[in-house]
Amino acid sequence: MVLPCDYHMHTPLCLHATGEPSDYAAYAVKIGLNAIGFSDHSPMAKDGFDDWRMRLDQLDEYVGSVIKARKDHPSLIVKLGLEVDYIPGHEDWIKHLRSLHPWDYFIGSVHYVSDVWDLDNPKKLSEWKTRDAYDVWKIYFERLTKAAGSGLFETIAHADLPKKFNFVGCPSLSDQMRMLRAKSLPILTRRSGLPVVAVMQISAHSTKGPDPHCRSGDPTNQKLPAHHDIQPFRQ
Ligand SMILES: [Zn+2]
Numbered sequence: 001m002v003l004p005c006d007y008h009m010h011t012p013l014c015l016h017a018t019g020e021p022s023d024y025a026a027y028a029v030k031i032g033l034n035a036i037g038f039s040d041h042s043p044m045a046k047d048g049f050d051d052w053r054m055r056l057d058q059l060d061e062y063v064g065s066v067i068k069a070r071k072d073h074p075s076l077i078v079k080l081g082l083e084v085d086y087i088p089g090h091e092d093w094i095k096h097l098r099s100l101h102p103w104d105y106f107i108g109s110v111h112y113v114s115d116v117w118d119l120d121n122p123k124k125l126s127e128w129k130t131r132d133a134y135d136v137w138k139i140y141f142e143r144l145t146k147a148a149g150s151g152l153f154e155t156i157a158h159a160d161l162p163k164k165f166n167f168v169g170c171p172s173l174s175d176q177m178r179m180l181r182a183k184s185l186p187i188l189t190r191r192s193g194l195p196v197v198a199v200m201q202i203s204a205h206s207t208k209g210p211d212p213h214c215r216s217g218d219p220t221n222q223k224l225p226a227h228h229d230i231q232p233f234r235q
C-alpha cells in the first residue's frame, strides 16, 4: 500500500508536540512516505494570545528546522507550511505572515468561535456548558466557510473540530460541508486515535460528506482534495 503524505504536523514550538522536523522526516522515509509538510500553529501579531503556538520571534527557528529536515533527507519532499487561525479581523496579519517566508501552503483553521474561546481547548471545556451547541457549530461553520472563501489559504483544517467533546449541535452538517466544498478547497481533518498516519478525505466533488477511505494526494494542490493529520494532541 502506498501511504499518503502528511501535511499537517506540528513541532515542539507549539508546546503540544514532540520531536524535531528532521526526526519526523527520518520516520517518514522509514515508512515509505514520499512527502511530508509541516504546519505548526502560526504566531499571532501579539505574543501571549494563548499557550499553544510559537512566539513571533520563534518563526525563523521554525522555518530553519523545516529547512534542516529538507536538507537532512533529500529523498523526501518536505514542505513548509503553517496552520493559521482564521479569526475575523486578522486578515492583514495573515497576509503579513505570508510575506515573511517562502511558504508552500497555509492551512486555514478555526479554533476560535469568539475572540477568546478556542472551543477545542480542554481548559475551557466548561464554556461549552454555558452555550447552545447548535449556535457554536453554526458560528464555527460560518467562520470556516469565510476562511475557505478568503483566498488566504490553500486548504482548510478539521471541519469537524467542534465534535471533540461530543457537544453535537449541528443538524445540517452535510449542508455545511457542501458550502465548504463550494469554495473548492481541500479539507484537512483527522481521525482520533490513529497513531501514525490517518486520512479522512472529504471530496470536493462528492455530496456524500466525509469519505472514510484513505487516499494519497496533495492538499496544497487545490485540484486534489485530499487530506489528513497525524498530530496526537491538539488539532
Ligand atoms: Zn488545528
Ligand SMILES: [Zn+2]
Residues within 6 Å of the ligand: 008, 010, 083, 231, 234, 235
Ligand atoms: Zn494542527
